[in-house]
Amino acid sequence: MEKFDAIVIGAGPAGCAAAVVMARGGLNVLVIERGKYAGAKNMWGGAFFGPVMDEIFPDFRKEAPVERYISRHAISFMTKDDCLTVDFRSGHDGEGSTYPGFITLRARFDQWMARKVEQAGAIIATSLEADGFVYEKGAIAGVKVGGEEFPSNIVILADGANSLLAKKAGLRGDFAAADLKQGVKEVIRLPQSVIEDRFNLRANEGVAMEFVGACTRGLPGGGFIYTNKDSISVGVVVQLSALLQKEINAADLLEDFKAHPFIRNLVRDGELLEYSAHLIPVSGLKMMPRLYADGIMVAGDAAAMVLGTGLILEGANFAMAAGAAAAETAIGAKQAGDFSAAALSAYGEKLKSRFVLQDLEMFRNAPHFLENERIYNAYPELACSVMHRLFTSDGKPRTKTFDNLKGSLKDNVTIWQVISDSMKARKAL
Secondary structure (H helix, E strand, O other): OOOEEEEEEOOOHHHHHHHHHHHHOOOOEEEEEOOOOOOOOOOOOOEEOOOHHHHHOOOHHHHOOEEEEEEEEEEEEEOOOOEEEEEEEOOOOOOOOOOOOEEEOHHHHHHHHHHHHHHOOOEEEEOOOOOEEEEEOOEEEEEEEOOEEEEEEEEEEOOOOOOHHHHHOOOOOOOOHHHEEEEEEEEEEOOHHHHHHHOOOOOOEEEEEEEEEHHHOOOOEEEEEEEOOOEEEEEEEEEHHHHHHHOOOHHHHHHHHHHOHHHHHHHOOOEEEEEEEEEEEOOHHHOOOOOEEOOEEEOHHHHOOOEEOOOOEEOHHHHHHHHHHHHHHHHHHHHHOOOOHHHHHHHHHHHHHOHHHHHHHHOOOHHHHOOOHHHOOHHHHHHHHHHHHHHOOOOOOOOOHHHHHHHHHHHHOOHHHHHHHHHHHHHHO
């Protein structure tokens, strides 16, 4: 069997980024993907933020299957019947040098990235599942697929949140259910003209909408809607431990979300195209495995590189930045002829110098703060109650705005809880 310079496990954003950078750097690269094609096993809400795509694929906006560029970002607090939305609109439309983000569908996007990987000279082998490692003098020196050995100098794991290979390599232990969220999503077909009219968008504009509160029956998590060209992605993301404790099925929460009076109007007359589910690592640095050892590195979801602050949930940009950093480290190791943990420690240093570990460090306390149930129960009720009191005209003398706030506070949460939660939010967010 030919010995590769590097083997990448997983053809998602982290794996493709690592493979294309290494192949461009002259390394002989094999990517092993267990799905029938790149993207077959992958799922995300659909939004990608930051300049990493520009750095790795400078012409991607001309070539990649981008659905829409995000010109609106809306955050909503939901009760059973009401919805209060903060709607930020940007003048960016994707044509300039900067933009707040873009929306895509993984099945199409990952296949495009895989083609770019192959064009760079790497090999992608699909419908294969690596289930073990090849060892040489105690160091990892390749992977096993069934009974066949694939030798390599370096293995990069980019195989998702539940990376069994990272566990087999001794890089991580078992995760707690509180460290994971389950995401479930539907892609619903709607005519392009209907989407643009219903969401008040122009041709290539898109909106990312996120929801907190009744969409998860008050459980830690939230809902989302992303507009594609001729479909919308609708889903919920919920803490796994809360689902298990309450014995609630995430798919039922998604149905509740779609039935909400505000959401029902947005999804009406749509045709279901796709349903998917996915585990998301959300505890950040707390659950991050060792990132490297002799002959191996870990990137993306497999390394818990997801940033969740309640207002932000990003992962694909972290995954691609980490994949590129791992690739640069592998190229340096190849040049030095040294694939030891000491040599691969450069990977950790690269991540520290980039936004990946800096952002995760900045918001290391956010996951614990977001377990506070008042965020999903009391505060959405409070926000909508204030609006009800403010805008209701019932023929009686109006109450002052501050008195409306005090009345809503009394009904939903104590002032001391608000002060305590505000102080915790300041430290976490």
